[in-house]
Structures are given as C-alpha cells and as structure tokens.
Amino acid sequence: MQIPFIDLKQQYEQNKEEIHQAITSVLESTAFIMGPQVAQLEKSLAEYTGAKHVLACSSGTDALLLALMALDLKPGDEVITSPFSFFATAEVICLLGGTPVFVDIDPVTYNLDTERLQEKITARTKAIIPVSLYGQCADMDEINEIAGKYNIAVIEDAAQSFGAEYKGNKSCNLSTIGCTSFFPSKPLGCYGDGGAIFTNDDQLAQKMRSLLVHGQSARYQHRYIGINGRMDTLQAAILNVKIKYFPDEVLERDRIAKRYTEGLRPAVDSERIVTPVIKSDRTSVYAQYSIRVKDREAFIAYLNSKQIPTAVHYPVPMYRQEALSCLQIDPKEYPVTEQVSREILSIPMSAFLTEDQQDYIIETILSR
Template identity: 55%
Template sequence: MQLIDLQTQYRRIKSEVDAGIHAVLEHGRYVNGPEIETLEARLAEYAGVSHCVALSSGTDALLVTLMALGIGRGDEVITTPFTFIATGEMIGLLGATPVFVDIDPATYNIDAARIEAAITERTKAIMPVSLFGQMADMPAINAIGEHHGIPVIEDAAQSFGATFAGQRSCGASLLAATSFFPAKPLGCYGDGGAAFTTDGALAERMRQLRNHGQTAPYQHSMLGINGRLDTMQAAVLLAKLDVFDDEVARREQVATRYSSALSEHVTTPALDERATSVYAQYTIQVDNREAVRSALDAAGIPSAVYYPVPLNRQPPLYSDVPIPESEAAAERVLSIPMHPYLDPADQDRVIEALIAAVKK
C-alpha cells in the first residue's frame, strides 16, 4: 500500500499523458512551449482570476509573489509556523522577517483572530497557508489586510481545487502560489508551480521575474530568477486537469468514509462549514504517535508526519513567540493513506489497523 498512488492515476490517463509528452518531443520547444500558455489560461479560468504565471516550483511561486511586491530587508511578513519550510524560507531569503501567528487548532490554518495583533509598521504582507487541502479563512484575512492596506498572499501549495465561501483557492486574494509537486492533488512528474493574481501589473512583473528579470532578450529591468516551468510538465498537467474534478470528488468520498469510521477513535479533520477541501493529506491526531506509527508499519500501512517541528523552532527561522497550538499539533498529527484511487478494501485495512493501534 502507498501513501499516495500515482501509478494507478497514470494508468487511467496514460494515453493522454503519453500523447502530450510526445507532442512536446515532436515540436521540441522544451522551454516556453505552447503548452505553457494553454496551461496558464486553463488554471486562471479554474481559479477565477485574470492571470496565472507558471513557475518551476511552488517554492519559486512563493518567492516570485514576494519579489513582485518588492519585499526585502527590514520588512515583515505575517505567516503561520505550522507548515513546510518553504513558506518562511522564501521570506527569510529576501532578507525579510517572518512573523509567526499561531494556528486554529481545529483547522491547522493560521488563526485569523490573532493576525491583527501581529501587525506593525513594517508589515508588508500577510501569507496564510491553506494546509492539508482546506483554505484558511480568506474573507477574514482579506478584511484585515484591506483595513491596514496590506496585501494578502495565499500559500495554496496544498489546496488548489478547494473553496471557501464560494471562492476557489488561488482566486481569493491579491496573490496566490501553488505547487505541482507530484504528491499534490494536482501534480506533475517533477517540480512545478504557479502564481495567480487579478492584477495585470503584478502578473507582468512576475513573468519578468521568472525569466531573469527580462523585458526583452538580454534586456533586464530587474534581478530575477530562472523560474520557468518546463513544457513537458505543462503537458502532464494539462492531461491531469481533465480528470481533476473527478479526483477531488473521489478524495472527498475517501475522507468522508475515513471520518465516519474513525471519529470515535482519533481526532479527525475538521472542515469549516463554509469550505470544501481537496484533502491533500488526511491528517488525524493521536496519542503516543510513534507507537501508533510502529503498529501501522508492522501492518504494512504507510504514514507520515506533517510537520514535526514548527518553523520558528527551526534554527534559521528561530523565534521564541508563543505558539502553543502549533506545538501541540506538531506532537500529535499523523497522515494516513489518501488519494483518489484508494479502494474500499485497502481503506478498511487502514481503518482496522489504526483502530487496533490506538487501542493498544
């Protein structure tokens, strides 16, 4: 059994993926091929925004959104400590300071009620993370940003396809960034990502930034990066987009079945009544996590921990700000197999093994 099954997905869309890759091999435009523009248009339409900029990774997508706002040394960006390192890492690499705000223990997303107290005259952006497939409370966060004149960037690396209050992830703030790492709900066969905005000037700036700051060949108006998505990955994503909505529905069915069977035994994911989730992970909370993991491993059930150490307890980003909810979650969270092709028999194996493990 696998935590995430990409092989079954490939078998379903093999002819479309192979045809897309073959088309790229035939035209030979491996960088900036026509598939890039097609993908950007489809992704922008899906998210409900005017502009999508395809990028080489979700990490580079975060970097480019921050660079587009001119964030740098001396600035502060409010974010969550309960996430992957890339969120705080990109802030720090630009010389800015990540200001960590604790999470809502129910959803694992940044607690919007705590954000305003963290704002200072140096705050230049608010970057919520839509974790485990569920969007943060973007209406509340946007309202705070608008009140203080601070732009909001959604780190949507795990939530493309989710909704909150009728808005899609990547379409609910001035800027957003997502990842197409293979394990994501919409993933390519390597690294990939995209940035989204409704602002044409920011979109143009991000397009220049991803290509060494070029405005024309060998004309550089700013310092940028080599952040282009390669055409082969765009072809793969175009094939996967055709089945994406069906896969999201399947993920929801798997999650519903898990929650029904497990809610009396472990802490199951809490979904805001205004939200839908793409369940990038199905994350529970357990006591004695290592013992439970060992029992699952002995039963042939894979598991993972996202994330065992909050960002502000990592040496490069260290801050002694109190984060009790993040620290409590970091000690108890456990992710179990979740993907659209998890059949009921395998899911029953997971459920039975997990219930047995937590009863020991």
C-alpha cells in the first residue's frame, strides 16, 4: 500500500481545473507582483480569522521578521519563545540582534509552559512568541495576561495552526500580531513559499505594510529600512482557490485525527505510545499527527519496513543548535523539551488519507 506522508497530489487533483484557471489568469494579466489576487487573498484571510488587518507576505519566516521589525526589536532586546519548534522562530530574533530566551514546554500540549513564563521576563524583554505547535494554539489568554502586566507584545507563531480555534476565536487573531505560513505542507499551503501577518492595531499594520516593500511609505519614499517581503501573485491566486475548500479540509483533518486517537487507544492504554491531547477549549488543525514512543529509532525502522513514512518534528531543541551555541544554555533547564525531542515522531496525516490507509497504519502500530 502506497501511503504519502502528506497527500498534496490528491489535493491538487481535486482542485486542478480551478488552480490552472487561476494561474492562467495571472499569466495572462502579467501582474506578477502585487496583482489584485493578493488583495483578494488578504480580504478572505481577514474574513476567515476576524482580524482587522491582514498582510500577505513572502513566507512565514518573513512574517515573524516583519512583526519584530515593527516592534523595533534592537540588539540586546530579549524575546521569550519555545525551544521546541522550527528554527525560524529563534532565527528571526537573532537576525535583528535580539536574544532568544527559552521557556520549557508543557508535557501534554508541547506548547510553551505558561507556569514558567513569568520567571523569564526581565527589563530587556521586548516580546513573547508562543508557538501554536502541531496545529493547537498555546495558552494565549494566560500569555496575554502576563504580557499585559509588563506591557510586552505577543506574537503568535501560528505557522502550523491556521484554521484552529481557541475559545471560539481563530488562531492568528489572538494577540498583538499573528503570523502564519503557507508552505506547501501546511494545512493551508501554496505551491512555494508564502505567509501572512494579522493584527488589529492600525499603526502596526501600516508600519508592516511599509516594511514589506523596502520600508516605502510612497513610491521611492523610504521611511524605514525594510525588506522585500511581498507575496507573489501566483501564490495568492493558488491560495484563493484552496481557501474555498479549506474549512471542509479542517473538518476532515479533525475527523481523521480523532479516528487515529480512538484506533490507537490500546497502544496508549498499554503505555507503548502517547497520542496528541487537545484541550477542551480549543481545536487543532493537526499540521502533524505526532505521537511519542520510548524507542523511536526502532519504531521508525519498523514502520518504514511496512512502507509507512514518518517524520520527526523536532529532534534537536533550539538551544542545542550550533548557531545558538553562544547562548551557553544548559539543557538540564529544559527536561520536558529534552524528553519530547527524543520521543516524538509524526505519522501520515492529511485531509485525503483514506480509511483503508489509516486502518493499515493503525493495525501496523498495534501489531508491533
């Protein structure tokens, strides 16, 4: 049985005709940069999330970078974030001369542990970037409340959670600024790099709009030092097609994830694996369906021998990356991150995973 880790091909085939029409429209218009499809996408994203301002941009990484630039992050400033995520979250802090400060993760959700957040705040703390990992939002109310005490901005790294809900509100519209990614493998993905920034703050929106076009306030008038952070029109056109079907895909991802969780329950009860836990006041879009096992390498080899692909997100915590060795962080300060990074792995997940494929994966895991 052939099982793709993420079935982008089937998704493409379902919407192939509309996607081709959208691409052709851009090619025929030759409006390759800042074409009307970009503004159309921003409008759709605003309607979906409820955010007042949405700015389409070149990637999820650039979304985070632009957010920090808008907050005037300077060398010596500190930004608190999770050590268990993709490197871009810490990378953008360092690119601007800031210092990433890590908080260990919650052992159940793998998101930033809010009980340990306040102890990391100093006079140099400029922002907090909670990561909504694997598709489930972090504890945003608690984070916002703590940040409010110290007048600190909160940037939700929602690269994996676009479409998720937190207490009835959409991810990306839960804090000062929200940032997401439309990398092809994301729940809502384009066919290259792409991202978006969300805010309800008029001044921040205006500044970020300028920063993503080289800091221009008007043509050839540069108010800030900015970047080339625009989303190209072709990617916007593709997303304009895919977002129409996205709500249905979110429901299907949830159904498939719950089916995984129920089917794998015997392995959980026998303590052979740990499956995802979603808090009752929120939903997940399951950017990955990630489980934990004690003998990960042997487990992966077993699944691969049965033609079941796997991936590990993320095997090396931020503070163990060579690029951040200058921080001289003791891994013993992060026991939960250390354990989860040794045990975590992801199994096939997409809205197009068939029941036969899923049954085979479940039966294979239970048979080990």
